[in-house]
Amino acid sequence: MEDYLKSGKIASQARSYGFSLLKENALLLDVIEKVENKIRELGGKPAFPADLSINYIAAHDSPKYNDDRRLKKGDIVKLDLGVHVNGKITDTAITTEIGTNNHKKLIEASKNALMEVEKNLNPKIKVNEIGKIIESTIKKHGFVSIKNLSGHEIDDYVVHAGLLIPNYDNHNEDEIGKKKIIAIEPFATEGDGMVIEGKPSEVYSVVNDIKTVRDSSTRDILKFIKEEYRTLPFCKRWIANKFNILKANIALNALEKEGIIKQYPQLVERARGLVSQTEHTFLIDDEVICLTK
Ligand code: MN
Ligand code: MN
Numbered sequence: 001m002e003d004y005l006k007s008g009k010i011a012s013q014a015r016s017y018g019f020s021l022l023k024e025n026a027l028l029l030d031v032i033e034k035v036e037n038k039i040r041e042l043g044g045k046p047a048f049p050a051d052l053s054i055n056y057i058a059a060h061d062s063p064k065y066n067d068d069r070r071l072k073k074g075d076i077v078k079l080d081l082g083v084h085v086n087g088k089i090t091d092t093a094i095t096t097e098i099g100t101n102n103h104k105k106l107i108e109a110s111k112n113a114l115m116e117v118e119k120n121l122n123p124k125i126k127v128n129e130i131g132k133i134i135e136s137t138i139k140k141h142g143f144v145s146i147k148n149l150s151g152h153e154i155d156d157y158v159v160h161a162g163l164l165i166p167n168y169d170n171h172n173e174d175e176i177g178k179k180k181i182i183a184i185e186p187f188a189t190e191g192d193g194m195v196i197e198g199k200p201s202e203v204y205s206v207v208n209d210i211k212t213v214r215d216s217s218t219r220d221i222l223k224f225i226k227e228e229y230r231t232l233p234f235c236k237r238w239i240a241n242k243f244n245i246l247k248a249n250i251a252l253n254a255l256e257k258e259g260i261i262k263q264y265p266q267l268v269e270r271a272r273g274l275v276s277q278t279e280h281t282f283l284i285d286d287e288v289i290c291l292t293k
């Protein structure tokens with residue numbers, strides 16, 4: 001429990017710090033490396049590579065190795081980050097627009113949807129009731145929720161575990177129950193309300209724990225990945241910083257080809273509608289605690 005409280009506090013501080021860096025012309029890579037280093041400084045570890053998903057990119061865009069993109073005036077930016085302390089993960093996200101004030105309602109749609117859910121959270125709430133609140137709140141703001149992105153239960157060293165928390169009424173009438181850690185993350189869009197797979201993200205996780213490789217450098221890198229990240233996502237950037245980019249490229253390509261790791265695709269809104277997201281992690285028990293407040 002103590003680790004969860006610490007994890008949530010670090011996530012919250014890193015999110016605020018990251019938010020302060022979201023300015024016109026800021027280098028995405030620089031913002032994210034600063035956020036991830038802040039997490040480490042505060043005594044946590046990134047639970048996954050932090051994301052800055054812009055405009056119609058809904059999720060899973062973490063700056064790549066040598067990424068040269070900069071924030072532009074009018075961009076809608078989602079900062080999504082995860083922290084773990086001894087495997088106790090918290091996950092949180094915030095949306096802002098860069099230098100303009102044209103999409104306040106879109107940003108408020110996801111934010112208010114999460115606030116409405118929070119007011120109603122208790123161990124007896126049904127899974128689809130959460131979805132209904134999210135969907136209707138976003139609709140009231142004039143937008144649609146993204147149906148194929150969801151909140152999720154969290155387990156030790158597993159970001160997406162067990163229960164799925166929908167952003168619409170998925171007819172799951174199971175109660176949330178007690179002693180649950182769940183992340184709730186409404187996504188609002190002016191588009192279709194569906195995401196499709198986009199470009200490869202350079203973010204990976206281990207999917208085959210048994211298989212191994214012959215090449216010794218690749219084997220060393222796999223050993224490092226398994227010890228350092230276990231079942232958690234990691235990125236080429238982190239491997240290149242630890243070893244070098246040449247070794248990282250060779251190893252990650254080989255491991256992906258062998259089916260030992262898988263690469264996540266970016267997730268983009270199908271109609272290229274702008275997307276906002278707000279996320280907090282909650283402990284649901286007799287008392288409900290927002291860990292990432
Ligand atoms: Mn997240
Ligand atoms: Mn999440």
